[in-house]
Amino acid sequence: MTKPTVFISYSHKDEHWKDRLRPHLGVLEQQDRITIWDDRRFDAGAEWYNEIQQAMERAAVAVCLISADYLASDFCVKEEVPYLPERRDKEGLHIFPVIVKPCVWQTVGWLSRMQARPKDGRPLSAGDEHQIDADLAAIATEVHDLLKL
Secondary structure (H helix, E strand, O other): OOOOEEEEEOOHHHHHHHHHHHHHHHHHHHOOOOEEEOHHHOOOOOOHHHHHHHHHHHEEEEEEEEOHHHHHOHHHHHHHOOHHHHHHHHHOOEEEEEEOOOOOHHHOHHHHOOOOEOOOOOOHHHOOHHHHHHHHHHHHHHHHHHOOO
């Protein structure tokens, strides 16, 4: 049986937040329940654009790390964002927008209609270390429960 893929969409300026999330999802990957995909998995010489497209096509879950940098990124906004909600509507892709830093995400059409994480709408960066880990653990648990692992 193929393990579900969790696709992480983020601005490279927010790589720190991706690196904070990965260990929490990594518990599920370590148990051979999911495959985590982000764009740092490229092999030398890889056709990166095609690999990103294929990863988005395989994904059962997309975790989008939302910040002003993400919302201002041409690649994120023009290449990834249009495809993910389309897959959600047509194929049931689960999208988890995670607000990592304060930004005007509520003014962005596709985001304003979605329930963001953390659940209280507070950006991860507003929490202390303990709160950030608790929020990221809750997201990983929600992914686990959603995929019925």
